[in-house]
Amino acid sequence: MTDPVRSRGTRDYGLARALRARLLGVSLAAIGLVLSLAAVLVALTGLPGTVLAGLVVLAVLGIAVLGLLLARRPYVVRLDDLGYRIRFVRGAGRSGARWTDVLDLTTAVVSGTECVVLRLRDGGSSTLPVNVIEGDREEFVDELQRRLDAGHGYRRL
Numbered sequence: 001m002t003d004p005v006r007s008r009g010t011r012d013y014g015l016a017r018a019l020r021a022r023l024l025g026v027s028l029a030a031i032g033l034v035l036s037l038a039a040v041l042v043a044l045t046g047l048p049g050t051v052l053a054g055l056v057v058l059a060v061l062g063i064a065v066l067g068l069l070l071a072r073r074p075y076v077v078r079l080d081d082l083g084y085r086i087r088f089v090r091g092a093g094r095s096g097a098r099w100t101d102v103l104d105l106t107t108a109v110v111s112g113t114e115c116v117v118l119r120l121r122d123g124g125s126s127t128l129p130v131n132v133i134e135g136d137r138e139e140f141v142d143e144l145q146r147r148l149d150a151g152h153g154y155r156r157l
Contacts, residue, residue, distance in 0.1 A: 009080065009081065010078060010079070011078070011080075011143065012075035012077070012079075013075060013077040013079075013133045013134060013135060013140060014074065014075055014076060014135075015073070015074060015075075015076050015088065015132060015133075015134060016131060016132055016133060017134060019131075019132055020070045023070060024066065024067070024070055027063075027066050031059045031063065034055075034059070035056065035059055038052055039052055073134070074088070076088055076089060076128075076132055076133055077128065077133060077140075079143065079144070079147055081147075082098055082099065082151075083096060083098040083099050083101070083102075083151070084096055084099075084118070084126070084144075086128055088132075089128060089129070089132060091127070092126055092127055092128055093124060093125045093126045093127050094124045094125065094126045095126070097118070097124075097126065098151070099147060099148055099150070099151020099152065100151055101120050101121050101122070102118050102119070102148055102151070103119045103120060103121050104118075104119050104148075105117070105118055105119075105141075105144055105148055106119065108127075110127060110129070113129045113131060114129070114130050114131065115127050115128060115130065116128045116130055116140075116141060116144060118144075
């Protein structure tokens with residue numbers, strides 16, 4: 001009988017939808033502010049209107065690229081049979097490790113945010129806020145625990 005964790009291969013957890021929407025909203029507001037300032041600058045200095053038109057074209061291209069990047073669902077956490085990898089999380093500590101290097105998994109509240117903390121054998125740790133991950137939090141923590149157990153050779157009853 002094969003181990004169900006080993007047969008899963010790689011699993012990616014993407015950036016939470018709310019966070020992607022927030023990033024898009026902040027970016028749109030910043031682009032709108034830059035275009036507004038450029039319009040005022042063009043009106044006050046007498047620059048040609050083509051300068052503003054060029055900025056508008058660049059803004060539209062920037063919005064399209066940003067939309068494509070956020071729609072692609074880039075992963076924040078990648079779990080595989082050998083270990084884990086964390087991206088885009090500032091202050092996470094170690095960005096990845098092998099399951100055999102992980103001492104244990106705990107949950108904690110850091111600065112008012114629920115986090116999963118993976119303590120490593122060398123004294124380091126990886127801290128991951130669960131609100132940045134798309135999907136069910138309990139399922140994520142359960143999968144982490146199953147993969148950690150499998151990485152240490154433990155089998156669940």
